[in-house]
Amino acid sequence: MTVTKTMTLHHLGEQRYVGHSASGHQILLDNSPIKVGVSPSEALLAAVAGCTAYDVVEIMRKKRTPLAEYRVELVAELDDTTTPKHYRRMTVRHLGRGQGVTQETLLKAAELSHEKYCSVAASVKSEIVVEAALLPDPATP
Structure with missing residues (x-):
């Protein structure tokens, strides 16, 4: 059986993104000069x-x-x-x-x-x- 997982990523500016999982959780991804996330x-x-x-x-x-x-x-x-x-x-x-x-x-x-x-x-x-x-x-x- 195959289970499908999803993640939607929204651009916040510079190289900063917030990911939203189907379970309703978030992760902050950041590769901008002043990092506030991983x-x-x-x-x-x-x-x-x-x-x-x-x-x-x-x-x-x-x-x-x-x-x-x-x-x-x-x-x-x-x-x-x-x-x-x-x-x-x-x-x-x-x-x-x-x-x-x-x-x-x-x-x-x-x-x-x-x-x-x-x-x-x-x-x-x-x-x-x-x-x-x-x-x-x-x-x-």
Whole structure:
């Protein structure tokens, strides 16, 4: 089964945009000289980190070893010698602790997320078809 997700982006001026999701939430993307939001490429990193974090927290909870403290640090290597620039490698570091939590169980949860559950990481690792299209001009009858 295919699930369709949507995001509508509105230009706010300069290189600043607000995205509206179908669920009614917003994200501010900003690549202007005076930034007040994250750049699109930073948003991608946050999406990968957030997706795997959701999985790891849930996996650890289901194993009855909930995390008392947890964070994800993502380090990405951006190849700026290509056009377009793109990420060559991402290292996602999971740091957490809690009663009964071992480095081994945390690593297994992280690996399970990256290999089986995290749709964002899976999308980044795969070939995604991205097409450009035009919407009809609403002013045109």
